[in-house]
Amino acid sequence: MRISTFRVAEGKPTVGLSIGTAVVALHTAAETLGDGAADLPNDLLGIIQAGPEAWELAESLDSTLSNRELPAEGQGKWWWQADEVKFEVPFEPRKNPWVVGANYYQHLANGYARIPRPATVPPHPEFFTKALTAMIGDREEIIHDKRATMTLDYETELCIVIGQGGKDIPVAEGHDHIFGYTAVNDTSARELQIGHRQYFRGKSLDSFCPTGPVIVTPKHIPNPYALTITTRVNGQVRQQWPVGDMLYKLDELISVLSQGMTLEPGEMLICGTVPGVGFEQLPQIWLQHLDVVETEISKIGVLRNVVKMRQAEQVAQ
Amino acid sequence: MRLCTFSINGSARLGAVLGDYVIDLLVAAESSGQDLAGVGNLRQLVEAGPEVWAGAGTVVSAVSGNLDPAWSWPLDEVTLHHPYRPRKNIVRAGGNTAPKPGEPEPVTVKLPPGRWLAGFPISYYTKAPSAVLDPGQPITWPSKVTTQVYAEPQLAIIIGEPVHYADPAEALEKVFGYAVATDVSALDLRIKHGQWPKAGSLDSFFPWGPTIVTRDEVPNPAALEVRLELNGDTSIQGSTADALLSVGEVLAEISTGILLEPGDVLMLGTPENIGFGHSPERWLTDGDTVTSTIEGIGSITNPVHPTA
Numbered sequence: 001m002r003i004s005t006f007r008v009a010e011g012k013p014t015v016g017l018s019i020g021t022a023v024v025a026l027h028t029a030a031e032t033l034g035d036g037a038a039d040l041p042n043d044l045l046g047i048i049q050a051g052p053e054a055w056e057l058a059e060s061l062d063s064t065l066s067n068r069e070l071p072a073e074g075q076g077k078w079w080w081q082a083d084e085v086k087f088e089v090p091f092e093p094r095k096n097p098w099v100v101g102a103n104y105y106q107h108l109a110n111g112y113a114r115i116p117r118p119a120t121v122p123p124h125p126e127f128f129t130k131a132l133t134a135m136i137g138d139r140e141e142i143i144h145d146k147r148a149t150m151t152l153d154y155e156t157e158l159c160i161v162i163g164q165g166g167k168d169i170p171v172a173e174g175h176d177h178i179f180g181y182t183a184v185n186d187t188s189a190r191e192l193q194i195g196h197r198q199y200f201r202g203k204s205l206d207s208f209c210p211t212g213p214v215i216v217t218p219k220h221i222p223n224p225y226a227l228t229i230t231t232r233v234n235g236q237v238r239q240q241w242p243v244g245d246m247l248y249k250l251d252e253l254i255s256v257l258s259q260g261m262t263l264e265p266g267e268m269l270i271c272g273t274v275p276g277v278g279f280e281q282l283p284q285i286w287l288q289h290l291d292v293v294e295t296e297i298s299k300i301g302v303l304r305n306v307v308k309m310r311q312a313e314q315v316a317q
Numbered sequence: 318m319r320l321c322t323f324s325i326n327g328s329a330r331l332g333a334v335l336g337d338y339v340i341d342l343l344v345a346a347e348s349s350g351q352d353l354a355g356v357g358n359l360r361q362l363v364e365a366g367p368e369v370w371a372g373a374g375t376v377v378s379a380v381s382g383n384l385d386p387a388w389s390w391p392l393d394e395v396t397l398h399h400p401y402r403p404r405k406n407i408v409r410a411g412g413n414t415a416p417k418p419g420e421p422e423p424v425t426v427k428l429p430p431g432r433w434l435a436g437f438p439i440s441y442y443t444k445a446p447s448a449v450l451d452p453g454q455p456i457t458w459p460s461k462v463t464t465q466v467y468a469e470p471q472l473a474i475i476i477g478e479p480v481h482y483a484d485p486a487e488a489l490e491k492v493f494g495y496a497v498a499t500d501v502s503a504l505d506l507r508i509k510h511g512q513w514p515k516a517g518s519l520d521s522f523f524p525w526g527p528t529i530v531t532r533d534e535v536p537n538p539a540a541l542e543v544r545l546e547l548n549g550d551t552s553i554q555g556s557t558a559d560a561l562l563s564v565g566e567v568l569a570e571i572s573t574g575i576l577l578e579p580g581d582v583l584m585l586g587t588p589e590n591i592g593f594g595h596s597p598e599r600w601l602t603d604g605d606t607v608t609s610t611i612e613g614i615g616s617i618t619n620p621v622h623p624t625a
Contacts, residue, residue, distance in 0.1 A: 148574030198440035205574035260519040
C-alpha cells in the first residue's frame with residue numbers, strides 16, 4: 001500500500017491510501033464498505049505501532065479498493081484526486097530521525113574535493129540525527145533565514161520507516177523490520193554542518209526535513225535498490241542516481257544501528273544522499289529565494305517545496 | 318519547586334519534594350481545589366506553561382505545612398524514577414569547556430573567508446530519548462558492541478516556553494528548570510561511526526533526575542559545582558562556570574534556526590573529560606557505581622553492569 005497523512009483544504013489530518021490517481025480516506029472508506037480496517041488507530045504512527053495484524057488490515061483494504069472502481073458518489077466524501085489533497089508529514093516519530101552520512105561513494109568523493117581532504121570511505125556507517133521540528137510535508141516552504149545560514153543545500157534520500165522494533169538485529173533479519181519507504185530531503189546548512197563538525201545543527205534548521213509524500217510498503221517495493229533518486233531545482237535535474245549504489249545496504253544499516261540500542265516502531269532511518277548536491281559543484285551553488293525543490297524517488301513520489309527567504313519585516317517581528 | 322516522577326504501590330505519580338517528603342501533586346491539588354488543567358504527568362506539567370506552573374506552586378505552598386498521609390510519603394518509602402522521556406532527542410553541547418590556564422584555545426575550523434563562516438567551538442549532537450534510565454537502575458551495554466564506556470556529569474536544561482532566535486538573557490527566562498544527568502557514551506563507537514549520537518544513545522545511557530528544580534530556585538546556573546564520583550572517589554570536579562558558553566548562550570546559538578519547544582531537554586556539557594584523553598584511561602566496568610552531583614540540584618547514582 002501507499003499510505004499517507006493528508007488534508008483536504010482546512011480539514012483535519014487524515015490517514016490516506018493512494019489508489020491509482022486517487023487518495024482514499026482509510027477510515028471513512030472502511031466504514032462505508034464495512035471493512036475491518038475501520039477499527040485501526042486514527043493516526044499513521046498508531047497504525048505502525050499497532051503491528052503486523054493492523055498493517056495486514058490496511059493492506060487488505062488497499063487490495064479491495066484497488067480491485068474495483070471507486071464509486072462516484074464517494075468522491076469528495078471519502079476519496080479525492082491526488083491533486084485535490086495536500087500530503088502532510090506522514091507522522092511525527094518519537095525520536096529524531098537517524099541519517100546516514102557518506103553512503104554513496106561518488107557523493108563522498110565529489111564533496112571531499114571541495115574541502116579539500118582525501119576521500120576516505122568510512123569503515124563503518126556514520127549516523128547523525130535531524131530535529132523533529134525540521135519535518136515539513138509536501139508543498140510547504142523551506143525557510144531560508146539569513147540569521148542562521150547562507151549556504152542552503154538539498155540532499156534527496158531514501159528513508160526507511162521501522163515497523164517491528166528490535167535490538168541487536170542480525171543483518172539477515174534487517175529487512176523484516178521495515179514497515180515502508182518514503183522520500184526525505186536532508187536539507188543542509190553547509191557552514192553550520194562543517195563549522196560545528198557534528199552535523200546536528202546544520203541539518204536541523206526549521207523546515208530542513210521535507211518528508212513524504214507517502215510511505216510505500218515492501219509489498220509494493222520488493223526491491224528498493226532498483227529505485228532512482230532524483231532532485232530537480234527549478235525543473236533542472238541536479239541529482240539522479242540509483243538507490244542501489246549505496247555503500248552500506250539497508251539490512252546492514254538497521255543491524256548496526258540496533259546494536260545495543262532498541263529501534264522502535266515508527267523510527268525513521270534516512271539512508272544517505274547521492275552525487276549532485278550544491279556543495280559538490282564548482283563553483284558551489286546554494287538554494288535561493290523562490291527556488292522550487294523537487295525531491296523524488298521512483299515508486300514513492302515527488303515532494304515540491306519552495307525556498308522562501310524570511311523577509312526583513314518578518315524577521316523584525 | 319522540586320518536581321519528580323515517583324511510584325508507590327506500582328503506579329507512577331507526579332510528585333513534588335518537600336524536605337524529606339514527597340507529595341502526589343495531582344491528588345494534593347484536587348484536595349486543595351486547584352485545577353491543573355488536565356495535567357497527568359511531569360512532562361505535561363512542563364509543557365503546560367506559566368499559569369499551570371503557578372497553580373502547582375500554589376498547591377505546594379498551601380500544603381507544605383500540612384501534609385496529609387493520603388497523598389504524602391517519606392521520600393525513602395517511594396521509588397523515584399527519571400522525570401520523563403522527552404518527545405525528541407536530548408541535545409548535548411560538546412566541547413563546551415573553557416581552556417584551563419596553559420591549555421590551548423578550543424579548535425575552530427578555519428575555512429576560506431567569504432564562503433564559510435569561521436568554525437564554531439561547540440559541537441551539537443543528540444542522544445535518543447529511548448536511553449532514559451531511572452536512578453539506581455544499571456547502566457548496561459553488550460560488551461561485544463563497546464568496551465570503552467564512560468560517564469560525565471551534566472547540567473540538564475529543561476525548556477519551559479518556546480525559544481526561537483532568542484538572545485541569551487531572553488533564552489534563560491524560557492527555561493523551566495534544571496536537573497542532573499549522567500551522560501554515558503562510548504568512545505570506540507564515537508570513533509567507529511564518526512558522528513557521535515549513536516555512541517551516547519545505547520539503551521540505559523541517559524540516567525537523569527530524579528528531580529527537576531524549577532528556575533526560580535536556581536538563581537545562577539553559571540556557578541554550580543558539578544561532580545562525578547566513581548565508586549565513591551571524585552573523578553570529575555568542576556563548575557558550570559567552566560563552560561565556554563553559558564546556558565543562555567547555548568540556547569541562543571541552538572535556537573538560531575531551530576525552534577526549542579516546552580519539554581525539550583539539553584545538556585550543557587561536562588566541565589572535564591574522562592575516559593577520552595584521560596590518563597590513564599578508565600572505562601566503566603562491571604560492578605562500578607557512578608554518581609553525578611550538581612550543587613543545589615541533586616544527585617543520581619547508578620550501578621554498572623555490562624552484558625556479554
